[in-house]
Each structure stands twice: as structure tokens, then as C-alpha cells.
Amino acid sequence: MILTVGAPAAGGSCVAHAPDGRVVFVRGALPGETVRVSLTSEGSKFLRASVVEVLSPSPDRVAPPCPYFGVCGGCDWQHAAPSAQLALKTSVVRDQLSRLGGVAWDGSVTVVEPLWGWRTRSQWAEGRGFYAHRSHDVVEVGRCLISADPRPPVAEPVGSRVTVLHRRFEVAPGGFWQVHVAAPSLLVTAVLDVLKPQPGESCLDLYAGVGLFAAFLGEAVGPTGSVMAVESGKRACADAARNTDDLPWVRIRTDLVTPSSLRPVDLVVLDPPRAGAGVEVVGALARQRPRAVAYVSCDAGSLARDLRVLLDAGWALESLQAWDLYPQTEHVELLAHLTPP
Ligand SMILES: C[S@@+](CC[C@H](N)C(=O)[O-])C[C@H]1O[C@@H](n2cnc3c(N)ncnc32)[C@H](O)[C@@H]1O
Numbered sequence: 074m075i076l077t078v079g080a081p082a083a084g085g086s087c088v089a090h091a092p093d094g095r096v097v098f099v100r101g102a103l104p105g106e107t108v109r110v111s112l113t114s115e116g117s118k119f120l121r122a123s124v125v126e127v128l129s130p131s132p133d134r135v136a137p138p139c140p141y142f143g144v145c146g147g148c149d150w151q152h153a154a155p156s157a158q159l160a161l162k163t164s165v166v167r168d169q170l171s172r173l174g175g176v177a178w179d180g181s182v183t184v185v186e187p188l189w190g191w192r193t194r195s196q197w198a199e200g201r202g203f204y205a206h207r208s209h210d211v212v213e214v215g216r217c218l219i220s221a222d223p224r225p226p227v228a229e230p231v232g233s234r235v236t237v238l239h240r241r242f243e244v245a246p247g248g249f250w251q252v253h254v255a256a257p258s259l260l261v262t263a264v265l266d267v268l269k270p271q272p273g274e275s276c277l278d279l280y281a282g283v284g285l286f287a288a289f290l291g292e293a294v295g296p297t298g299s300v301m302a303v304e305s306g307k308r309a310c311a312d313a314a315r316n317t318d319d320l321p322w323v324r325i326r327t328d329l330v331t332p333s334s335l336r337p338v339d340l341v342v343l344d345p346p347r348a349g350a351g352v353e354v355v356g357a358l359a360r361q362r363p364r365a366v367a368y369v370s371c372d373a374g375s376l377a378r379d380l381r382v383l384l385d386a387g388w389a390l391e392s393l394q395a396w397d398l399y400p401q402t403e404h405v406e407l408l409a410h411l412t413p414p
Contacts, residue, residue: 074091074092074097074109074110074111074112074122075107075108075109075110075128076089076090076091076097076099076102076107076108076110076122077089077105077106077107078099078102078103078104078105078106078107078108079104080104080164080168081104081161081162081164081165082098082165082168083165083168083169083373083374083403084098084149084403085100085149085150085402085403086098086099086100086102086121086149087099087102087103087104089102089110089122091120095118095119095120096118096119096120097110097119097120097121097122098119098120098121098122099121099122099123099124100113100121100122100123100124100143100149100206101123101124101143101152102124102127103130103131103133103134103152103153103157103161104131104161105131106127106128106129106130106131106134107127107128107129108124108125108126108127108128109124109125109126109128110122110123110124110125111123111125113207114207121207123143131157133153133154133156133157133160134152134153134154135151135152135153135154136152137151137152138151138189138218139151139217139218141203141212141214141217144205144212145202145203145204145205145212145214146203146204146205146206146207146208146212147203147217147219147402148219148401148402149401149402149403150401150402150403151401155184155188155400158397158400158401159181159182159183159184159397162182162395162397162403162405163180163181163182163395165373165403165405166178166182166373166395166405166407167179169373169374169377170373170376170377170380170393171377172377173374173377173378173381174376174377174378174380174381174384175381175384176377176380176381176384176390176393178393180393180394180395181395182395182396182397182405183394183395183396183397184397185253185255185256185259185396185397185398185400186255187254187255187400188400188401189218189219189400189401190218190219190220190221190223191219191221191252191253191254191255191400192217192219192220192221192252192253192254193221193233193250193252193253193254194250194252195217195220195222197214197225197226198211199211200225200226201213201214201225202214202225203217218401219400219401219402221254229246232244232245232246233250235250235257237257237258237261237285238258238261238262238289240288240289240292240316241316242257242283242284242285242288242312242316243283243312243315243316244283244312245283245308245309245311245312247308248282248283248306248308248309248312249282249283249306249309250282250283251285251398252398252399253398253399255398256398256406257285259396259398260285260286260369260406260408261285261286261289263394263408264286264289264342264367264369264408265289265290265293267365267367267391267392267408267410268290268340268342268365268367268410269365270290270293270294270298270339270340271293271294271298271339272293272294272295272297272298273294273295273297273298274293274294274298274338274339274340274364275294275298275299275300275301275338275339275340276290276291276294276298276299276300276301276338276339276340276341276342277300277301277302277303277334277335277336277338277340277341277342277363278290278300278301278302278303278342278343279303279330279334279341279342279343279344279345279350279354280303280304280330280343280344280345280346280350281302281303281304281309281313281325281344282304282306282309282313282344283309283312283313283316284302284312284313284314284316284317284323284325286342286344286369287300287302287313287317287323287325288316288317288320288323290323290340290342291317291320291322291323292320294322295322296321296322298322299322299323299324300317300320300322300323300324301324301326301336301338302317302323302324302325302326303326303328303330303334304325304326304327304328305327305328305329305330306327307327310325310326310327313325330343330345330350330354331353331354332353332354332356332357333357334354335354335357335358335361336361337361337362337363338361338363339363339364340363340364340365340366340367341358341361341363341365341366341367342366342367342369343358343366343367343368343369344368344369344370345370345375346371347371347372347375348372348375349370349372349375349376349378349379350368350379351379352378352379352382355379355382355383356382356386358383359382359383359385359386359388360386361413362413363413364412365391365410365411365412366383366388366409366410366411366412367408367409367410368380368408368409368411369406369407369408370406370407370408370409371404371405371406371407373395373405373407376407376409380409380411383411386414387413387414388411388412388413388414389411389412389414390409390410390411391410391411391412392408392409392410393407393408393409393410394407394408395407395408
């Protein structure tokens, strides 16, 4: 099939239309290109396809540096110049915020370096490669150009030694840690900047991981303040307790975040997994009156749905920032700063 390709879509593809009018999500293309594709899946409403030949290339097209690109499912946009990747991601974030949340955002996704070798943690399938796109077929990879440690692992992963700004954090293998090498300090700085925690204030850190935000909030509010960190992973909580043991006013609760995790506090940070916090938790948050909320998200779609709940309850979106903390892939990281009515 020969198609002319339109706007980028969530998932790292571009939208085109088949001759019968059905939407086709095309991987490996860029907006404006005419491409020959092969179909990879066919449903009644939409099709998926991959580029086999570019008939009219976009000026934004570059040669992907990685020999596995297009087969390995780890990267989506290596064939786009760095500035074009930011424009593609900005377009997708704007579309998702508007379509799923009714939020008009005129900001842009900000570049974060390095663009290669940025990934501090990778899960190698069978210790030898990565999954193909939307598949469990393992693509053997000799060297991953986005990984800080590019070769397949030779030993079981061990815990990491990590310094963020002036604090040390321990992270058990398999525990969550922000994946871009620059992410922890960038996000901590941005969260503190929007919330401006003051000595004596009380805070909630929901989906707290190994206590990254809890530790810095704890330092800022001091011994007359308090931080309650809620995280479901037992090992992450053990790390979080160790990572904040110099701040006894930071408490770690091993639990799922539910509406009952919420309590009257001055400040709330939430950093849920890709699915978002969901309507029940965000609905309960909307009924609280903290001074401010910082919502950190790695998925514009779920953030948009959760923002809608708060905006419908009269909350104000003070700012929304987005960073390209996942260069060469379709992902972005976002921070929404909200205040109650
Ligand atoms: C995106 S990570 C954020 C971690 C931390 N804020 C950080 O920046 O390092 C999400 C965390 O939420 C935890 N988690 C996932 N679902 C949860 C739930 N329903 N309740 C509590 N924690 C959850 C995961 O174990 C993970 O540590």
C-alpha cells in the first residue's frame, strides 16, 4: 500500500488513511511523507503498518544510527532529527491533553541531554535483547545506543549507588528509579520549584518509589514539618526508609494508594505509574484543600484524564511542563502544578 502520512499519534506512529477510509497507524514514517508500507495488523476500525520504502522523505528524516532500529521495539523516532522529535512529541502531548482532558496547552517539550546513552536501567529480555514492537519476540541486540551500559548484562543486576543533588539514594535491583540519567535532579528541582515547601509544612508523597521526592521535601519542611510517603513495593519502601533515615519526620507507608491514603496536608506530590492515579484517587484528592499539588506523569493520556477530574472540581492548572526524558522513544515526562479552588 502507498500512503501519504499525517500527524504523529501516541505510540510512536503517524496517522494515515487507507483507500477504504480506515485509519492506518504507520511506524517508521514522518508527517508529510509518502511511503510504501506493509500491513502488520488489521482490525475493523484501524490498521497498523510499517514503512518498507520512503518515496518522498521529510526534510526531518535522518539515518537511524542503531542497526536494530525498526526491528527492536525499544525506540520509535530514531529516524527523526532531534528537533523534529521534540516537535512530534509536542504535537502528541497537545493532542492528548486537548482530546482526553479538554486542556489547551501551548507549551513545548523541552530537550534533555544526553540524547544517547541516557538510559540508566534496562530490562534485557532473556539477557540478550529487547522485544520487537507489540510482540514478545526477542530481538538480539549486541549494543543498545540509548543505554548508559550498552552491552547485554553479564551478571545478575545488583543494587545501584546513586547521588541526586547532594543526597545519596540506594535502589534495589528491580526497584523503580527514574530512567534518564538527568531525570532525578531535574524532576526534584522542578517539583521543589513549583511547590516551594516551607519549614513546618506537611506533605504527602504518593507512589513514592525509593523516596526521591520525600527526601527532598523532608529536608525542606524540616523537623517541624512532616512527610508521609506511600508506596506499594516492599523493597522500595525498605530503600525509602534507608534513604530518609536522617529525616525522622519522613514516614514511609507500605500500601496501595487509595482514597483513604489522602489526608489534610499542605502539599501533595503524586507520581503514579503509566496508568495514572485514576478517578477514585484523584476524585478524593480533589475534595482536599492542600496549598498545592505537583503531579508527575510519564503518560500524557492518563494525566489528561486525571487533570479533567481536578479541573471539573474547580482546581486551577498553574503550569504544565514537559521534558524529553526518553530521547529516541515516543515517551515524555510531564509535571502539572495545581492549586485548589
Ligand atoms: C513512576 S514510579 C515513581 C517513583 C518515585 N516517585 C520516583 O520518582 O522515583 C511509580 C511508583 O509507584 C509504585 N506503585 C504503583 N502502583 C501503586 C499503587 N497502586 N499504590 C502505591 N504505589 C504504587 C511503583 O512501585 C513505583 O515505585
